[in-house]
Amino acid sequence: MRFLKRNVLKSSEIDLGAAVFDVETRRLHDHSGEEIALRFRSREVLAVLMRQQGHIVGRSTLAEAAWDVKTVSDDSIAQCIADIRRALSDKGRRIVETVPRQGYRLVLPSVRSPTHPRSGETGRAPIPSGPAPEPRAPVIEVLRFDDLGTTGMGPPGLRDVLGEAIVIELARYPEMTVLHRAADSGPSGGRRAVQAISRTGSDYLVAGALLSDGKLGRLSIRLISARDLSCIWVEEFDFDLGELLALSRGIGRQVASAVGVKLIEIAEARIDRGDLSARLIENAARSRMLRNPSAAAFGRNIREQDIALDRYPDSAWGHLGQALALRTGIDSGWLTRDVEAASARAEDHVARAHALAPDNYLVHFALGKTLADKGHTGAAILALERATTLNPSSTMVLVGQITPNLDIGNTARALELISLARRINPAGNKYLQYQIARAHWRMGSPDKALRSLMASPGQTDDMRKLHAVAALELGRGDMARAALGLFLNANPHWNFEVESMAQRAQATPSAVIERWLSRLSEAGMPH
Known part of the structure; x- marks a missing residue:
């Protein structure tokens, strides 16, 4: 192993x-x-x-x-x-x-x-006094895939190439600890093997099965709880074997992205049961914002990040988590008092996180977000590209680069990022669909923006505002007013002034802000 x-x-x-x-x-x-x-x-x-x-x-x-x-x-x-x-x-x-x-x-x-x-140790040294030690990351073990019948490339070779690609991509996530059961070290991922391996100390197992006719292939993947062998997540990937190496990398990133998101979702349930750590608190905060960003989620995230900073002051996770939470609150208009002070705190937390964990991809993501919102677009793109280099399987990091590239007029790169994100996460999520829709709107394609919004698994407040803006530009006034009405019903104290402050806090180009605010005003945003 x-x-x-x-x-x-x-x-x-x-x-x-x-x-x-x-x-x-x-x-x-x-x-x-x-x-x-x-x-x-x-x-x-x-x-x-x-x-x-x-x-x-x-x-x-x-x-x-x-x-x-x-x-x-x-x-x-x-x-x-x-x-x-x-x-x-x-x-x-x-x-x-x-x-x-x-x-x-x-x-x-x-x-x-x-x-x-x-x-394998005989004992431990006493725990020093001071802040609580942070619990370790969950351990996830990748098992050798089952062979359901393959032709062309030999089953061991094909399974090993795909398995290695998945392990490499999973290992880029500091949110988890990764083990790999090598091809020659035992059984594949059948139920008997899963039952035996689940006793080795892993928290989660990635098992799979491969079927191929030499031209086409199907890989089924399961994420299993090692505690009770329950299946947490399952997915199938169909692929063409024509370009195996490039293909394996793409599948590896898809699997790593899906597994990473699932483990991040699990974090919220774990901290609710008392398994507090700075890492899990940040993961839970990210999960809330990916699933359903809201003022209530923002408030909870700030409170929990304070706990992480208090208990684990030397962990980068609390600092980067609080930095992202503050920036999200400012950008979304949920944080309206002492905005400059909050922005300065976010910068301080990013600097501390970078000093503690310079190779954590989320630290560079947080740095990129902070730089972008200060108007340092070139430096922001470099930080976000570094985050992508450290973890190319994160669609959140990929789409984070879209807006800064649009700000400097690099539409080709923005479209390339959209394509990459869709390949890694073809099913999409609310955050991904909104960012893609917003990019299409900025590029002057409200029809594509609306289609992306309609493809989302649900609607967030930001999506409803964008829905109203895109619909109005397509001449669909009734749809625009209905979408904005849903937003205002959920946010009765929102008005034009709050929206204007939130948009300007992101260092968005003036022409884009004026276009956005003008459409919302036409759709019925109260002044």
């Missing part, structure tokens, strides 16, 4: 000294892997304490989370606390502290017990 990165505990596990708690399964086990008995209510109480570790949790909060009621007897809560302390061998009450007349607080032990045997 080839290791691209190496870590110890599963990403969902927290070491509590004598025991390890899995925030996904709500189960405790010792360092040999044996489960430690803990009643259901006690597990729920421990999960709540874990989510708010280091903070006092009141009895009413525990009651509502574990019993689904506002109040429950103090004896019931005390029994659960005693049960937890017994399971954790916490006789001195140093892990679960009682705070008189207020509640309880969970404090991670300052010294950990010997590691789980699978780490």
